[in-house]
Amino acid sequence: MEAFKYGCVVRGANFCARPVLARQLSRYVSAGQNVVIQGERRIGKTSLVHETIAGMRGWKAICADFMGVRSVTDVCNRLADALARFDDEENLYRKTLAMLAHVRPVATVDAMTGLPTITVDASASKNPSSVNTLLDAVAHHAQKRKVCVVMDEFQDVLDLPDGDQVLALMRSRIQHLADTCFVFLGSARNAMLSIFLSPKSPFYKSAVVFGVDEIPDDDFYAFAAGRFATGKRMLPRSLFQRVLEFVSRTSGDVQELCDAIWQVTSPGSTLTDADMEKGVQVVFARESSAYATFSKPLTSIQLRVLRALAVLGGAHPLSGEFLRLADVTTPTTVKRALAALAKAELVYDLNGEYKFVSPFFREWIRRRP
Ligand SMILES: Nc1ncnc2c1ncn2[C@@H]1O[C@H](COP(=O)(O)OP(=O)(O)OP(=O)(O)O)[C@@H](O)[C@H]1O
Ligand SMILES: [Mg+2]
Numbered sequence: 001m002e003a004f005k006y007g008c009v010v011r012g013a014n015f016c017a018r019p020v021l022a023r024q025l026s027r028y029v030s031a032g033q034n035v036v037i038q039g040e041r042r043i044g045k046t047s048l049v050h051e052t053i054a055g056m057r058g059w060k061a062i063c064a065d066f067m068g069v070r071s072v073t074d075v076c077n078r079l080a081d082a083l084a085r086f087d088d089e090e091n092l093y094r095k096t097l098a099m100l101a102h103v104r105p106v107a108t109v110d111a112m113t114g115l116p117t118i119t120v121d122a123s124a125s126k127n128p129s130s131v132n133t134l135l136d137a138v139a140h141h142a143q144k145r146k147v148c149v150v151m152d153e154f155q156d157v158l159d160l161p162d163g164d165q166v167l168a169l170m171r172s173r174i175q176h177l178a179d180t181c182f183v184f185l186g187s188a189r190n191a192m193l194s195i196f197l198s199p200k201s202p203f204y205k206s207a208v209v210f211g212v213d214e215i216p217d218d219d220f221y222a223f224a225a226g227r228f229a230t231g232k233r234m235l236p237r238s239l240f241q242r243v244l245e246f247v248s249r250t251s252g253d254v255q256e257l258c259d260a261i262w263q264v265t266s267p268g269s270t271l272t273d274a275d276m277e278k279g280v281q282v283v284f285a286r287e288s289s290a291y292a293t294f295s296k297p298l299t300s301i302q303l304r305v306l307r308a309l310a311v312l313g314g315a316h317p318l319s320g321e322f323l324r325l326a327d328v329t330t331p332t333t334v335k336r337a338l339a340a341l342a343k344a345e346l347v348y349d350l351n352g353e354y355k356f357v358s359p360f361f362r363e364w365i366r367r368r369p
Pocket of ligand 1: 007008009010014015016017018039040041042044046047186187253255256
């Protein structure tokens with residue numbers, strides 16, 4: 001098993017226990033209270049939900065992932081897949097197929113994963129109302145059982161041409177399932193807020209907001225030191241503190257840097273600052289072609305603003321010092337450049353402060369001549 005994992009859902013030994021959050025979340029789930037999970041990217045929202053439900057005795061989850069859905073048929077397929085993968089002792093697979101007859105399901109086995117999949121017919125599932133067929137099957141499997149329904153990357157439903165209509169349909173079905181817990185997750189903060197906190201949205205006030213923040217430093221240190229110890233490497237607390245600060249405590253980035261440090265060190269060593277720097281270089285080597293691709297379309301003003309942001313941070317981007325370093329004359333120019341950089345998803349606005357999406361990209365830009 002790899003010592004550190006990133007870019008995927010982590011479970012078991014790769015998951016640093018989060019007992020306080022797990023306890024709160026399991027309380028909501030068992031009470032049938034719908035929850036919307038809020039938190040920064042790569043902080044560990046999806047992993048927390050999966051690990052928590054797996055740890056609840058007798059409970060199972062139907063998990064649909066809406067990442068990148070482009071059509072109503074895609075939404076139906078993601079729900080159909082979630083049902084196909086829902087493993088139940090009563091062997092509901094056949095029953096699921098019968099319940100979906102309306103959207104002409106085809107059962108197959110995924111050649112890569114070996115898991116059962118269900119694909120619905122595109123012409124039978126193009127209207128938003130087809131989502132109801134799928135939700136009825138979900139409801140049938142979830143009602144009166146210890147089953148929680150997880151809807152991940154939910155914000156992507158909003159981007160569909162008929163997104164509003166699909167959301168309204170989902171809401172009306174979901175509100176009849178008072179005893180079933182739905183957990184909604186998303187990685188685009190603003191889009192999720194607009195679905196659950198905007199009075200205009202059908203989902204307004206339909207779920208409690210549940211915040212997932214950084215893993216406490218002490219817990220993360222105990223976890224990381226334990227993982228390094230499996231390869232006979234000693235992680236000093238002071239070095240881990242620098243790792244945490246370097247990546248702003250984003251769980252996925254902590255694991256990525258730890259993995260890189262693992263790659264450049266040998267059993268029997270006590271890890272040092274020099275190892276951390278070698279680890280950073282490993283990440284740069286893995287990702288620099290992607291960084292070059294991100295930077296290529298940027299104008300020279302945008303690049304200078306990006307560099308000033310990397311050097312000075314994003315708390316005061318309209319200050320004289322920021323303008324001087326970015327070599328621009330007016331605050332409007334900075335604002336416009338930051339908006340373009342946010343649109344390109346290189347930076348994001350966190351309560352008025354601009355931040356880099358990737359701390360490694362920030363460092364790569366900061367070190368550029
Ligand atoms: N409890 C944890 N212990 C250790 N590492 C974790 C934990 N939770 C998350 N991570 C790290 O963060 C990465 C991202 O986790 P996850 O996909 O659960 O986050 P997310 O918040 O759902 O991300 P996204 O915003 O991309 O959906 C994991 O691959 C892992 O490296
Ligand atoms: Mg996630």
